Amino acid sequence: CSLSLDGPVGSWSExxxxxxxxxxxxxxxxxxxxxxxxxxxxxxxxxxALGSAAHMIEADVIVPGDGSAHGLPIMAHPPETHSDNTLQEWLMEVMKSNKGIKLDFKSLAAVEASMSLLEKVNGHLQRPVWLNADILPGPNGSGKVVAAKPFIDTVTSFFPDVTFSLGWTTGWHPEKVNEGYSWTMVKEMEYICSGLHQPVTFPVRAALVRQSCSQLLWLLKKSHRYSLTIWTGKDDNYSTEDLLYIRDNFNKRQVFYDILEPQNCEFKQAIGIKVHL
Structure with a gap:
């Protein structure tokens, strides 16, 4: 079915x-x-990023210091705790472009303050906006999850019309067999997301997808609002063939690929998409 139901033209859920x-x-x-x-x-x-051919810019938002909700949101990926960029400054720059944005929250502390900043520029961001958090433990996941209900409720209280990116904490170990996303994991995610009306993309780790095809296909079939975003850890061991397997088994309108080089180039060339470096 068509994905055109996701959101009106120019909206954050388009x-x-x-x-x-x-x-x-x-x-x-x-x-x-x-x-x-x-x-x-x-x-x-x-x-x-703004000078590049990228369509979507992904960045990480944290509150520095003790993680209390009173700090100013800055742009950094843990374990970094400092940055030369605040979220406010980041938004002012990105607003000058027509690129879509994805903001990744590692804790609840930064969410409400960030929503207040986004609210101020809401009228100037007529484009897809994705808000991401890992809300459930996933395969080999050891990181702290962001509590699902308060994250979703806080975002929705500001922006009922936004695209959620809701994932699982994961790990990948080169020396052992890595289990994929289990039925329990995908059913728990569907339980949470079935009550939402926004589009939801599920970030999934490339090295864990091939062994989870049945589960992830089941999840995507639950709603036309759902998609996958394939991502990669910099030390993960997976092949271009794994990506082509995903390509062959899923609806190409429902899978995005935020992957690192050299696999990104190899994959795009294999499927006949021009690579912009």
């Missing part, structure tokens, strides 16, 4: 493919056409 098609930046409803700039946290990285 389907990414429809937005970039409308702006003549991609040529088809294919998630593999969307280019990403990952971890655009510091000012130099933001400048590079």
């Amino acid at each position: 389907n990414v493919l429809e937005y970039f098609l409308r702006n003549h930046q991609i040529s088809s409803e294919d998630g593999a056409e969307i280019r990403w700039y990952h971890a655009a946290n510091h000012k130099a990285q933001v400048a590079e």
